[in-house]
Amino acid sequence: MTESLLQKLEAEVGKCISCGFCESVCPTLSPSGYDLWKGARGRVLVAKELAKDLRSGSDGILHVSDSFYSCLDCYACLYVCPAGVNAGIVSHTSREIIASGMLPENENPVAKMIVSTTMKYLNPLGVREKASKWAEGLNFNDNSPDLLYTGNMFQLMPYTKSLNSLRNLMGRRMSKFMAGLVGKHPPLIGFISNRRDRDLDARMSQSLRNIVELLESSGLNVKYLGSNEPYPGTFIYDLGYADQFRIYAEKVTKILKDSGAKRIITIDPHTFDLLKNTYPKFVRDFDFEVVHYIDLIKDLDFGKSGEKVTFHEPCHLVLRECPYNSPMDLLRQTSEVILPARSGRKTRCCGGPNELLFPELSEKISEQRYGELRETGASRVVTACPICFTNLAKDEKTIEISDFLIEKLRK
Numbered sequence: 020m021t022e023s024l025l026q027k028l029e030a031e032v033g034k035c036i037s038c039g040f041c042e043s044v045c046p047t048l049s050p051s052g053y054d055l056w057k058g059a060r061g062r063v064l065v066a067k068e069l070a071k072d073l074r075s076g077s078d079g080i081l082h083v084s085d086s087f088y089s090c091l092d093c094y095a096c097l098y099v100c101p102a103g104v105n106a107g108i109v110s111h112t113s114r115e116i117i118a119s120g121m122l123p124e125n126e127n128p129v130a131k132m133i134v135s136t137t138m139k140y141l142n143p144l145g146v147r148e149k150a151s152k153w154a155e156g157l158n159f160n161d162n163s164p165d166l167l168y169t170g171n172m173f174q175l176m177p178y179t180k181s182l183n184s185l186r187n188l189m190g191r192r193m194s195k196f197m198a199g200l201v202g203k204h205p206p207l208i209g210f211i212s213n214r215r216d217r218d219l220d221a222r223m224s225q226s227l228r229n230i231v232e233l234l235e236s237s238g239l240n241v242k243y244l245g246s247n248e249p250y251p252g253t254f255i256y257d258l259g260y261a262d263q264f265r266i267y268a269e270k271v272t273k274i275l276k277d278s279g280a281k282r283i284i285t286i287d288p289h290t291f292d293l294l295k296n297t298y299p300k301f302v303r304d305f306d307f308e309v310v311h312y313i314d315l316i317k318d319l320d321f322g323k324s325g326e327k328v329t330f331h332e333p334c335h336l337v338l339r340e341c342p343y344n345s346p347m348d349l350l351r352q353t354s355e356v357i358l359p360a361r362s363g364r365k366t367r368c369c370g371g372p373n374e375l376l377f378p379e380l381s382e383k384i385s386e387q388r389y390g391e392l393r394e395t396g397a398s399r400v401v402t403a404c405p406i407c408f409t410n411l412a413k414d415e416k417t418i419e420i421s422d423f424l425i426e427k428l429r430k
C-alpha cells in the first residue's frame with residue numbers, strides 16, 4: 020500500500036520541470052505571504068524531497084505537513100502546468116502517506132480529531148441529529164425512489180463558523196491541544212460543538228427549505244433521512260485517510276441502500292463530486308444514480324430579469340476531469356452573468372477547504388476572491404455551495420443560488 024503511494028507520488032513529482040507557472044494561479048500562495056511551501060510549486064518540490072527521504076530510508080524526515088494540508092485540492096494548478104502535474108494530487112497523496120502512519124511527526128491533531136469524530140458519529144462535529152432540524156414541518160415522501168441527500172453540509176456551516184471564533188479565543192496551541200484530546204476521546208466534541216452561528220443557521224435552513232420547494236415545484240416529492248442522514252465523509256477522504264474512508268463509505272452506502280432509494284439528489288458540489296466520482300472507486304456495489312438538484316429544476320420558469328449578477332463557480336464543478344456547470348447555465352437563463360477575471364478553468368477557490376485547519380489563511384483567500392467578484396460591478400454575487408457562501412458572505416450582496424432562484428420563481 021505504502022509502496023504504491025510512494026510510486027504514485029514519484030510519478031507525479033517526477034514530471035515537474037520547476038517552471039513555476041502553477042504559482043501564478045495557486046490561491047494559497049499570496050495570502051500565505053508568499054510562503055513558497057504553501058504554493059503549488061513548493062508543494063511539488065517538498066514532495067520530491069519527501070519521496071527521496073522515504074525511498075532512502077532517511078531518518079531526517081522533513082516536517083512538511085502544513086505544506087500539504089494547506090492545499091485546497093482545487094486543481095487550478097493542473098490547467099496551467101506544461102508538464103501535466105497536479106499539485107493537488109501531489110498534496111493528497113502526501114497526506115495519504117502521512118495518514119498511513121509512516122510519518123507520525125507530520126500528523127495533524129485537528130485532522131485526526133475530525134476523522135475520529137466522523138467515524139464515531141457519522142458527522143464531523145457530532146451534530147447529526149441537530150442537522151435535521153431545518154426540515155421540521157415539511158412533508159417528505161418515504162415511498163419515493165428519490166432521496167434528497169444534504170450530506171449535512173449546509174447544516175455544518177454555522178457550527179464551523181462558531182468553532183473558528185472559539186479557536187481565535189483559545190489561540191493556536193490550546194486549539195491543537197484540545198483537538199488532540201478530542202481525537203483520543205471523541206465524546207468531548209460536545210464541549211466544542213455546542214455553539215452555532217444563529218444567523219447563518221437560519222440562512223442555511225432557509226436555503227435547504229428553498230431547495231425542497233424548488234424540487235416540489237418541479238413535481239418531485241422526495242424522501243429524506245432526517246436525523247439518520249450521515250455526512251458523506253468528505254473530510255476523511257480529503258485528509259488522506261483512505262482506509263478509514265473505505266470503511267466509512269461502506270457504512271454510508273448501507274444507510275442509503277436501506278432507505279430503498281434509487282436516485283440520490285445531491286445539493287452541494289463536494290458531495291456531488293464525492294458520490295459521483297469517488298464512492299464508486301471505494302464501494303463495489305455503489306450503483307445509485309447520483310444527480311445534482313439543479314438538473315431537476317431546469318424546466319421551471321424563473322423569468323428573465325436582466326439583473327447583472329456575478330457567479331463564483333465552485334472548484335468541484337468546473338476544475339474536475341468532466342466539468343459540470345449547470346448552475347451557471349440556469350443562472351444565465353434568468354440573469355445577465357458577468358464573470359470575474361478568474362472564471363471557468365481559472366476559477367479561484369473561496370478558501371473554504373482550509374477553514375478548519377488554517378482559518379487565517381482561509382479568511383485571506385476569501386477576501387481576495389470576494390474582491391475579484393465585486394470588481395465585476397455586478398449587483399449580487401451568487402454562490403452554489405454552502406462552503407463558498409459561508410466564506411464569501413462578506414455583506415448582503417452574496418446570495419446562495421437556491422435563495423436567488425426562489426426569489427425569481429416567486430416574482
Ligand code: SF4
Nearest residue numbers: 035036038039041100
Ligand atoms: S507548473 Fe508544473 S512543471 Fe511548472 S513548477 Fe508547477 S508543477 Fe512543476
Ligand code: SF4
Nearest residue numbers: 045091093094096107
Ligand atoms: S490544488 Fe489548488 S491550492 Fe493545491 S497546489 Fe494546486 S492550485 Fe494550489
